[in-house]
Amino acid sequence: MPPRSACSRLGAAVRYLSGKRSSPTVKEIGIYETLPSNSRVFSMIQPTGRIHLGNYLGAVKSWRTLSSTNPESEFIFGIADLHALTVQRPAQQLRDFRYQAIASLLSSGLDADKCILYFQSAVPEHSELNWYLTCITSMGQLNRMAQWKSKAQQAQNSTILDDAVVEATKAGLFCYPALQVADILIYKSTHVPVGDDQAQHLELCRTIARLFNSTYAVDFFPIPETLLTPAKKILSLKNPEKKMSKSDPVxxxxxxxxxxxxxxxxxxxxxxxxxxxxxxxxxxxxxxxxxxxxxxxxxxxxxxxxxxxxxxxxxxxxxxxxxxxxxxxxxxxxxxxxLYDDLLQNKDYLDSVCRKGSDHAREIASANIQQVKHIIGLD
CATH class of the missing domain: 1.10.240.10 (Tyrosyl-Transfer RNA Synthetase)
Structure with missing residues (x-):
């Protein structure tokens, strides 16, 4: 571990930034006050390295405000490193990207004392629930999802039933919307802040939650609601016809x-x-x-x-x-x-933050998965 003074200094710096502009403006209050007390808000970002202005204004800034202004609710924000495996990359690059992602969130003002910050892969219950839910999810539902087609570089009117498409598409990429559903439901999340490109996946989540409840005649999974925040869709500075993206060749x-x-x-x-x-x-x-x-x-x-x-x-x-x-x-x-540069120089501190978050996240997920196993007959 780094010297205690280094940990204390980094923790204090993160808390300072989280509180520096935590009070909502008049414009924000009308949106954020619609979040009921005792809500559980869930969202994740992929570990693709340092975040950009689009990530910050499109998600992270809203996460910071939400978690700072709703003390009666719970906030779970994760690094979606299992989803990152749908794109093959060198192992060391993924390790670096995971650290860069968590450092980006902390340096952007998220306070680990006000929300759960963790790596998705550190909570195996995500993958376990993913299998249970995949077994009740139809191929047709997955086939209608738009994002796997764009990520697989297929036309939006293409279908997994085409021989050429099925050969070119990895199973993980086709099935990852079911894992997204499991990510949300494993915590029995009540609200999910999403952008336009994820609205279809949240609707699938609601559909599968209802299907599970009706299949087993229970009222177990809450039906998660879309959380509207004043997030901004920031476009490329060079080509304002498309979103700002790390994968942009320019x-x-x-x-x-x-x-x-x-x-x-x-x-x-x-x-x-x-x-x-x-x-x-x-x-x-x-x-x-x-x-x-x-x-x-x-x-x-x-x-x-x-x-x-x-x-x-x-x-x-x-x-x-x-x-x-x-x-x-x-x-x-x-x-x-x-602060981002300081955090990357103290990876032991980042590890300690993620261990704390993973332990808390797994405590919730483990209790829920035991109930799911009882419901479906695996206890």
Whole structure:
């Protein structure tokens, strides 16, 4: 273990960032107050390394606010390292990505004292429930899922029944929506914050929860609800027709939490906008590049799009807009970048956080899986 002073310093830094902007703005209160007390909120991210601005504004920032402002509810946030196996990569790279993912969450302000942070693979009950639920999930339900087709680079109208498709698609990729269902239900989660690309999977989760309950004539699994948060869908800086992504071959379109101020300024300065002069306008169809920058401002400042646009009147040109966006990102990420670097230098501290989270998560999952085994006759 690192010296106690190092652990204490890192823990204090994480708690400081978690509380620095934990109070919701007027705009946020109306959304977050709809979360009933004693709810259990669950979500995960894949370990694909350091997080970017899209991850931060699209998920992590909302996780931080939710867990900081709802003390009567429980929050479980995991690193989906089992799902990461649907893409083959060197073992050491996966190890590095797992550490980078947990360091990213902690440096973004998630407080391990206010939520459970853990690695999915450290709780084997995920995989056990996955098998039980896969046995009641139809091939047709899995075939209709859209994401396995995009990840397998298949057309959205393709089917697993086609010989060429079935040969090109790994079984894990086709079946992973059932594991996602198990991820949610193993904790009897009541709410799941999701984006548009995961809405179909949450609907499958609800369907399978109802099917399990009706098959065994029980009222065991709650039907998880979609949790609406002010998350922002951030697009590529270079191609604002698609989401910001780590897999984008043009990495200038992606801003990472770990980028230096100079790197951030350079990427924002080269962001695709347009040649329209005059009044600023949020129009994702006609002005996608400018609208993406406005959306970033809205996400970073927790202000409505209309208010952001009104405040831009004082900016005379695109350069001024980009400079404004760059400085907001730099200010948001400066302390987080420094803490991220410190955390990666103290992996024993990261291990201790994950052990604590895994123990807590497994305590919940183990009790639930024993009840499931009794219900289906395996006790």
């Amino acid at each position: 990495q200038a379109g992606c801003v990472y939490v770990t980028d230096t101020p100079d790197e951030i300024r350079r990427k924002i300065r080269k962001a695709t906008t347009d040649s329209v002069q005059g009044q600023w306008k949020f129009d994702p169809v006609q002005r996608p590049g400018v609208s993406n920058l406005i959306n970033i401002i809205s996400g970073l400042t927790d202000r409505a799009i209309g208010d952001v646009v009104a405040d831009l009147d004082g900016l005379k040109d695109h350069k001024a807009l980009k400079d404004h966006v760059a400085e907001l990102i730099i200010d948001e990420f400066d302390e987080k970048r420094q």
